[in-house]
Amino acid sequence: MQVQGVDYRTVTLVGHTVRMINQPLIPYRFELVDLPTHRHTAQAIRDMVVRGAGAIGAAAGYGMAQVALEAPEGAGFAAYVCEGAATLRATRPTAQDLFYAVARVQGAIDGAGSVPAARRAAVEAAQALADENAAAGEAIGRIGAERIPDGARVLTHCNAGWLAFVDWGSALAPIYCAARSGKRVSVYVDETRPRSQGARLTAWELEGEGIPHVVIADNAAGYLMQRGMVDLVIVGADRVAANGDIANKIGTYEKALCAADSGVPFYVAAPWSTVDPACPDGSRIPIEERDPDEVLLLTGLDPEGRPVSIQHAHAGARALNPAFDITPARLIQAIITERGIYAPGELPLGPLQT
Numbered sequence: 229m230q231v232q233g234v235d236y237r238t239v240t241l242v243g244h245t246v247r248m249i250n251q252p253l254i255p256y257r258f259e260l261v262d263l264p265t266h267r268h269t270a271q272a273i274r275d276m277v278v279r280g281a282g283a284i285g286a287a288a289g290y291g292m293a294q295v296a297l298e299a300p301e302g303a304g305f306a307a308y309v310c311e312g313a314a315t316l317r318a319t320r321p322t323a324q325d326l327f328y329a330v331a332r333v334q335g336a337i338d339g340a341g342s343v344p345a346a347r348r349a350a351v352e353a354a355q356a357l358a359d360e361n362a363a364a365g366e367a368i369g370r371i372g373a374e375r376i377p378d379g380a381r382v383l384t385h386c387n388a389g390w391l392a393f394v395d396w397g398s399a400l401a402p403i404y405c406a407a408r409s410g411k412r413v414s415v416y417v418d419e420t421r422p423r424s425q426g427a428r429l430t431a432w433e434l435e436g437e438g439i440p441h442v443v444i445a446d447n448a449a450g451y452l453m454q455r456g457m458v459d460l461v462i463v464g465a466d467r468v469a470a471n472g473d474i475a476n477k478i479g480t481y482e483k484a485l486c487a488a489d490s491g492v493p494f495y496v497a498a499p500w501s502t503v504d505p506a507c508p509d510g511s512r513i514p515i516e517e518r519d520p521d522e523v524l525l526l527t528g529l530d531p532e533g534r535p536v537s538i539q540h541a542h543a544g545a546r547a548l549n550p551a552f553d554i555t556p557a558r559l560i561q562a563i564i565t566e567r568g569i570y571a572p573g574e575l576p577l578g579p580l581q582t
């Protein structure tokens with residue numbers, strides 16, 4: 229996607245360095261950040277400098293390439309690779325793409341016959357992952373756009389656009405394709421507290437694409453659906469279980485319940501790398517708990533444009549901050565993937581998963 233006429237991918241590998249868009253600065257500033265080692269890349273994933281399942285996966289894949297490039301020649305190579313993989317896996321627990329990427333690059337390293345071949349294989353596998361991620365987003369866009377009628381008012385939660393992937397995105401890709409094909413589409417953007425990915429990232433992306441949108445408080449979505457103001461909901465997913473239950477940003481489950489009550493179709497868009505065939509149902513998906521300060525502090529710019537954090541509960545307030553929730557398959561109309569659109573209970577699993 230383009231920012232001020234320049235093509236960007238959310239995360240890339242430049243030599244031994246992982247380069248990524250510094251997402252916490254958006255929408256205030258657009259900057260890239262360079263991460264010289266896999267430990268820097270792991271820290272950036274943990275701190276949500278890069279976030280969104282697909283982008284985390286691509287960053288972890290490139291992080292594994294850094295591991296192979298950094299590892300010492302000889303006896304210590306294999307141990308360094310195992311330790312690097314463990315460091316990357318420990319960054320965030322919910323997004324399946326992260327585990328998929330680490331396993332796939334580690335498999336490429338293990339299958340190479342020598343250290344130089346392993347370094348080459350790691351870089352190639354990480355690059356292939358990133359390219360597949362971008363291609364999957366484009367295909368999801370093309371396939372999903374069929375479900376968006378002309379004039380549709382779409383509601384989305386969190387950010388599942390190109391910033392959450394290498395390019396294109398999942399939930400926003402069908403909206404981009406529908407709009408580019410000439411359909412009139414407008415979007416209700418859930419603010420998505422506590423990290424405000426909707427207000428900060430989704431709204432910024434839609435503005436860049438020239439797509440009409442309004443940011444709504446998270447609590448407003450049910451009211452809008454009840455009043456007949458929403459034609460369909462599309463969200464992304466951080467993990468899809470074998471039975472079609474999904475984990476996505478906290479608050480997604482409530483939107484699905486409201487959609488079911490109001491008869492609004494509720495779609496999930498996700499690439500195959502997000503499907504976890506080893507996970508039988510949503511109750512087995514690990515849910516990340518993040519720092520309570522994300523709930524207790526509001527961050528933004530002061531009137532002079534300087535970044536500020538303000539406390540908005542009483543000084544001693546405690547908070548609970550689960551980052552994801554589970555939406556059961558029964559509330560999902562269909563899952564839009566790069567391989568087609570499936571009823572959630574009918575995902576073709578098994579040999580298709582690479």
Ligand code: MRU
Nearest residue numbers: 279280281386388392464465477
């Ligand atoms: O905590 P984040 O910002 O990494 O979570 C992002 C989301 O939950 C997105 O909606 C999700 O990743 C689905 S699309 C990749």
